[in-house]
Amino acid sequence: MSDYLVQFNNISKFFGKVIALKDVTMKLRKGEIMCLLGDNGAGKSTLIKTLAGVHKPDEGEIIFEGEKIVFDSPKDALDIGIATVYQDLALVPLMSVTRNFFMGREPLKGPPFLKTFDIEKANRIAAERMGQIGIDVRDPSQAVGTMSGGERQCLAISRAIYFGAKVLVLDEPTSALGVHQASVVLKYIVKAASQGLAVILITHNVHHAYPVGNSFTVLNRGKSLGTYEKKDISREKLLSMMAGGEELDKLEVELKEMNRVSS
Amino acid sequence: MSTKSKSIESKTDFNQDERLKKVSNLKVLLNRPELGALGGAILVFIFFGIVAGDTGMFSAYGILNFLDVSANLGIIAIAAAMLMIGGEFDLSIGSMIGFAGICIAIPAIYWGWPLWMSIIFAFSMAVLVGYFNGILVVRTGLPSFIVTLAMLFILRGATLALTRLITGRTQVPGLRVLIENDPIAWIFATDSFKWVFTWLGSMNLIALRTDGSPLATGIPPSVIWFIALAILTTWILMKTRYGNWIFASGGDKNGANNVGVPVGRVKISLFIGTAVAATIFATIQVLDAGSADTMRGTLKELEAIAAAVVGGCLLTGGYGSAIGAAFGAIIFGTVSMGIFYTDVDTDWFKVFLGAMMLIAVIFNNYIRRKVTESK
Numbered sequence: 001m002s003d004y005l006v007q008f009n010n011i012s013k014f015f016g017k018v019i020a021l022k023d024v025t026m027k028l029r030k031g032e033i034m035c036l037l038g039d040n041g042a043g044k045s046t047l048i049k050t051l052a053g054v055h056k057p058d059e060g061e062i063i064f065e066g067e068k069i070v071f072d073s074p075k076d077a078l079d080i081g082i083a084t085v086y087q088d089l090a091l092v093p094l095m096s097v098t099r100n101f102f103m104g105r106e107p108l109k110g111p112p113f114l115k116t117f118d119i120e121k122a123n124r125i126a127a128e129r130m131g132q133i134g135i136d137v138r139d140p141s142q143a144v145g146t147m148s149g150g151e152r153q154c155l156a157i158s159r160a161i162y163f164g165a166k167v168l169v170l171d172e173p174t175s176a177l178g179v180h181q182a183s184v185v186l187k188y189i190v191k192a193a194s195q196g197l198a199v200i201l202i203t204h205n206v207h208h209a210y211p212v213g214n215s216f217t218v219l220n221r222g223k224s225l226g227t228y229e230k231k232d233i234s235r236e237k238l239l240s241m242m243a244g245g246e247e248l249d250k251l252e253v254e255l256k257e258m259n260r261v262s263s
Numbered sequence: 264m265s266t267k268s269k270s271i272e273s274k275t276d277f278n279q280d281e282r283l284k285k286v287s288n289l290k291v292l293l294n295r296p297e298l299g300a301l302g303g304a305i306l307v308f309i310f311f312g313i314v315a316g317d318t319g320m321f322s323a324y325g326i327l328n329f330l331d332v333s334a335n336l337g338i339i340a341i342a343a344a345m346l347m348i349g350g351e352f353d354l355s356i357g358s359m360i361g362f363a364g365i366c367i368a369i370p371a372i373y374w375g376w377p378l379w380m381s382i383i384f385a386f387s388m389a390v391l392v393g394y395f396n397g398i399l400v401v402r403t404g405l406p407s408f409i410v411t412l413a414m415l416f417i418l419r420g421a422t423l424a425l426t427r428l429i430t431g432r433t434q435v436p437g438l439r440v441l442i443e444n445d446p447i448a449w450i451f452a453t454d455s456f457k458w459v460f461t462w463l464g465s466m467n468l469i470a471l472r473t474d475g476s477p478l479a480t481g482i483p484p485s486v487i488w489f490i491a492l493a494i495l496t497t498w499i500l501m502k503t504r505y506g507n508w509i510f511a512s513g514g515d516k517n518g519a520n521n522v523g524v525p526v527g528r529v530k531i532s533l534f535i536g537t538a539v540a541a542t543i544f545a546t547i548q549v550l551d552a553g554s555a556d557t558m559r560g561t562l563k564e565l566e567a568i569a570a571a572v573v574g575g576c577l578l579t580g581g582y583g584s585a586i587g588a589a590f591g592a593i594i595f596g597t598v599s600m601g602i603f604y605t606d607v608d609t610d611w612f613k614v615f616l617g618a619m620m621l622i623a624v625i626f627n628n629y630i631r632r633k634v635t636e637s638k
Contacts, residue, residue: 075523090521092514094582094631095507103511104523106504116502159522 053077093145150181296575297587333596342540344588350513350580360560393538397531439553454481514581
């Protein structure tokens with residue numbers, strides 16, 4: 001089926017004897033948000049790094065726009081349009097919004113060999129882009145450090161989109177945020193998807209993932225427990241799968257036991 | 264079409280936002296890293312204007328005197344500031360000054376090289392030393408503080424050992440005669456705008472020697488280099504892509520790497536910058552004195568870093584300015600010379616230097632908190 005924008009087929013990754021990922025398969029269409037759910041140590045980080053081109057998968061293939069591709073470096077992934085926004089966001093708090101937005105990809109002007117950073121153009125684009133997502137940067141030369149966590153997250157995502165992302169890989173974009181901030185970021189993610197991007201949202205927070213996701217892949221101890229369309233699975237089921245179901249059941253029994261003893 | 268109208272719309276939104284505070288020019292200025300140093304420099308001038316206004320400190324000769332000292336320090340302070348903004352230190356600047364000095368003097372005096380070739384040789388060695396410092400820091404991931412501290416000892420030791428081995432002494436005199444007619448040396452050894460001073464002298468506006476020539480003969484080469492470097496580095500930091508990379512490399516090297524900034528190359532180039540600045544410093548001084556001394560430049564690395572810090576550079580990198588470091592150097596240079604014109608014992612200069620730096624660090628820390636805190 002070639003209506004998928006990107007497919008990760010049977011991806012496996014081993015570190016020596018450790019099986020970090022085994023047979024993970026994910027398929028995304030344009031405009032789709034897939035949530036990758038998993039507890040700590042489930043292999044989320046390894047999977048992200050594989051998607052971003054940091055790790056090469058030991059088994060499996062990545063098919064992008066119908067063609068099989070191999071990433072030799074993170075730059076390769078970026079070049080074809082798979083942009084990863086890590087938890088640290090790659091933002092420098094002391095630098096201005098504009099300087100962060102164009103960090104490493106500054107627009108230039110002027111004659112050859114004397115090209116200068118076109119800061120006016122950069123300011124204009126940065127303010128415009130942030131304005132479009134409803135973030136009022138009072139002054140694009142203000143330091144990113146003055147922005148809230150949600151605004152920073154949106155800046156990082158907006159930057160990735162501006163520089164031509166087709167697949168957006170978001171690593172825990174809401175984990176450090178309060179309820180309101182998180183909802184702002186989630187809204188922006190939905191908006192980005194509606195413009196035709198495929199989004200892989202990595203999170204351990206089902207409550208953030210469930211409202212925005214179209215499909216859900218649950219990762220547990222390096223293996224995929226399957227991909228489910230939203231209509232096929234409930235929030236509770238997802239939660240219990242993620243935590244490894246029986247573990248929560250066991251906890252419940254233990255807690256009951258404790259209550260019985262103490263009362 | 265729709266995107267265009269949308270962007271215009273959002274732009275007007277942006278302008279009409281009720282939360283858009285009118286930011287005054289003063290406020291913009293207050294957020295600049297060099298503000299503290301600029302204020303400090305003005306205070307220093309006011310102080311000496313009051314205390315030593317009638318002593319000759321502010322005669323043409325006096326001004327050039329403290330400007331020369333400031334400029335020499337400024338040349339290395341600016342390079343140190345650039346490196347600090349890039350997130351690293353170079354403690355080997357002082358030793359590099361001594362090393363560069365003998366790299367000029369020994370080939371010129373003992374091996375019969377023309378002076379210009381020796382100067383080029385010294386600069387080539389500087390590039391090598393800087394590259395080595397940089398590659399070591401970038402490859403090993405060790406703190407530059409340690410790597411360049413090692414280089415401080417290695418270079419100073421090698422300077423002493425090699426000089427004694429080749430010449431049997433620790434000083435190499437006799438360079439002055441070689442300066443004349445040299446195609447390169449004049450860049451580091453000629454006073455500029457002599458005609459202005461001759462004219463001022465002829466008008467009896469500045470002090471004259473007994474033979475009628477003005478006491479202050481021209482703008483020393485250090486001052487010209489200092490001004491040129493301050494302009495060049497400020498332009499680089501504010502107006503070029505490379506400048507943005509310097510801030511990014513110092514601010515968050517992983518983040519910068521992730522978005523495609525060649526952090527390693529930026530840092531290596533900045534280490535080369537400090538070594539080359541040390542060599543400019545050395546060349547000017549060696550040609551001025553006519554001799555190279557193996558101990559030249561001792562402790563200069565710390566003065567350079569102090570000036571950079573006073574100029575608003577954060578020790579953690581990612582923030583600061585070259586022009587600030589220039590003002591920092593002017594403060595130190597002016598006070599170190601000005602103190603001679605007052606009744607204060609010159610021994611107190613170091614106390615002032617330390618106190619100044621302490622105040623600057625506390626001030627910078629406050630600024631950093633203000634800049635990085637969410638509002």
